[in-house]
Amino acid sequence: MTVAVVLFTSDLRLHDHPPLRAALASSDEIVPLFVRDSGIEESGFAAPNRLAFLSDCLRDLDAGLRERGGRLLVRSGDVVGEVGRIVSETGAADVHVAAGVSAYARRREERLREALESGGTRLHVHDGVVTAVAPGAVTPAASDHFAVFTPYFRRWSAQRVRDAFAAPRTVRVPDGPGSEKVPARGAVSGVSEGLAEGGERQARKQLTAWRRHGLAGYEEGHDDLSGDATSRLSPHLHFGTLSPVELIHRARSAGGAGAEAFVRQLCWREFHHQVLAARPAASRQDYRTRHDHWRSGADASKDVEAWRQGRTGYPVVDAAMRQLRHEGWMHNRGRLLTAGFLTKTLYVDWRIGAQHFLDLLVDGDVANNQLNWQWMAGTGTDSRPNRVLNPVVQGKRYDPDGSYVRRWVPELAAVSGAAVHEPWKLRGPAHDRPDYPQPVVELADGLARFRKARGLD
Known part of the structure; x- marks a missing residue:
């Protein structure tokens, strides 16, 4: 009996899965394996929302494999070491994995190839998966x-x-190798209340x-x-x-x-x-430097905390930040507005915002999160690096009746229509809103500060 290992990473499905298809076509039995990578956990990337969603995905993947006569094997530790142990336990001649793009994924592939091929096991890295x-x-x-x-x-x-490939009808898994219990969402603490279901x-x-x-x-x-x-x-x-x-x-x-x-x-x-x-360094370094001297110190830290908590005094920005905290997800237009506000109106380093997003986003992805942040900061691939989005104008354009703001900023629930985007202009009884803050900065002052910092004046 020939055996192959299919190492699942960011491809937790049975439909249209080239590594799984290739393994089934060339081997009598396969070992569907997911390793809870200690390197990722130690890096801090394994945020609660993603761990909870991952648990859903793994349980669903295991259920799908069991319906086809197989099962998912879960191990914890160093990926290379755990794959090597599975190969030793089963005599697998081949290991299949989807190609990654991050520096971490590429190092993992290099380490796998070196370790496996030195022992006579072939590593197959598949494109067209992620x-x-x-x-x-x-x-x-x-x-x-x-x-x-x-x-x-x-x-x-x-x-x-x-x-696209169909899901396999049958998956034969050898009896020998053991598995940890497939994790459950309930074992993860600190999960956003409105986090969506995975799988x-x-x-x-x-x-x-x-x-x-x-x-x-x-x-x-x-x-x-x-x-x-x-x-x-x-x-x-x-x-x-x-x-x-x-x-x-x-x-x-x-x-x-x-x-x-x-x-x-x-x-x-x-x-x-x-x-x-x-350019793997773009996950942490400017893709195109603008020689920024980002704000730091107590005042900047106070502004950052107001931004994180959705208390900047700009309702559409605050609504989006509160949606992020509640759902572990944010509307794309909200991502643009909140990132632009932090990096240009508050003139704070994009890496601070990118990390906060990675701490909460269920779809937190190094390529898209970091490079979209760089796009908004003007240090990435944007051909107009110094554009500044006005949150009041943007709010009126993309939330014209204020419904989005009223949903996420209940302090302003009594304010009707587009007036909710400029609460500092309210007069009369509606002006009495002690729980909602004044703007952390005047937009004109923030724009002037940014233009001076970038040498645009």
């Missing part, structure tokens, strides 16, 4: 990656995306509902804060409970302006993956 188009598959003539989205989107759109079944249920009722209106509605017209599939893409290949095919088969806009957003995700793959 992204539809592998980072580096399309490049401009004079560089190893695209630094501008639009030309990347044109080249990316012209690539043939492979067909492939839930992902596919959401996808079906989204295609039927949300996709067609996506182009018009995706920036509407109160309309909540985004797909909310980003956590499932992050954990791999949905395949980007399948999402692209399903959207394109539906057709229409909404589907085209949605595919464009999927491409933004892959754009950031190819940037990070080529």
Whole structure:
């Protein structure tokens, strides 16, 4: 009997899974393995919301494998060491894993290859699992990656995306190797109250509902804060409970302006993956330095804490920050507004904001989180690095009747219409709102400070 190991990482699904498909095609039995990586836990990346969602995903993956005659093996520790132990216990000749883009994932692959091949076991690293188009598959003539989205989107759109694979009908797992108990969400403390449910079944249920009722209106509605017209599939893409290949095919088969806009957003995700793959230091260093001397000290710390708590005095910013804390997720327009406010209006280092997001976001992804923060800070790939979003203007545009603000900032629930975006202008009884703060900074003062710091005056 030939045995292969399938090491699951950020691809926690059975549908459209190239490593699993390849292992089943070449081996009599497979070992579906997930390692609770001690390196990730020690790095601080294993935030409660992601651990809880991960637990959902692992339990669902195990259930899906058991329906097919198999099971998921869970181990804890160093990934290379645990894979090596499984190989020794089963005599596996092959290990299959999805390709990653972060510096950590690449080092893990290098360590796996060195350890396995020295013992005669082959490592197979599969592209087209986490992204539809592998980072580096399309490049401009004079560089190893695209630094501008639009030309990347044109080249990316012209690539043939492979067909999506069906889930296997049967999975045979050897009896010998043992497993830890699959973790449960209830064992994780500090989880956001409104955190969504994880797992492939839930992902596919959401996808079906989204295609039927949300996709067609996506182009018009995706920036509407109160309309909540985004797909909310980003956590499932992050954990791999949905395949980007399948999402692209399903959207394109539906057709229409909404589907085209949605595919464009999927491409933004892959754009950031190819940037990070080529420039791994961009997860912690400016992609393009602006020689910023970010604010620090007591005043800056006070402003940062007000931003974290949703107490800046700018209602749309505060609403988005409170949504993040409650759900472990934030509307994309809210992410742009809150990141721009911290980095430009408050002139605080983007890394401080990016870390706070990673502490809470269930879809916290190094490539997209860090590079979107850099985009808003003007240190990334944005061709207009010094643009500043006005939270009042943005609030009136994307939450025109104030419903989003009133949902998340109950102190302002009695304020009707667009007036909720400028509570400092209220007069009369509605002005009595002792629980809501005054703005931490006047927008004109914040803009002037930023322009001076960037040498724009």
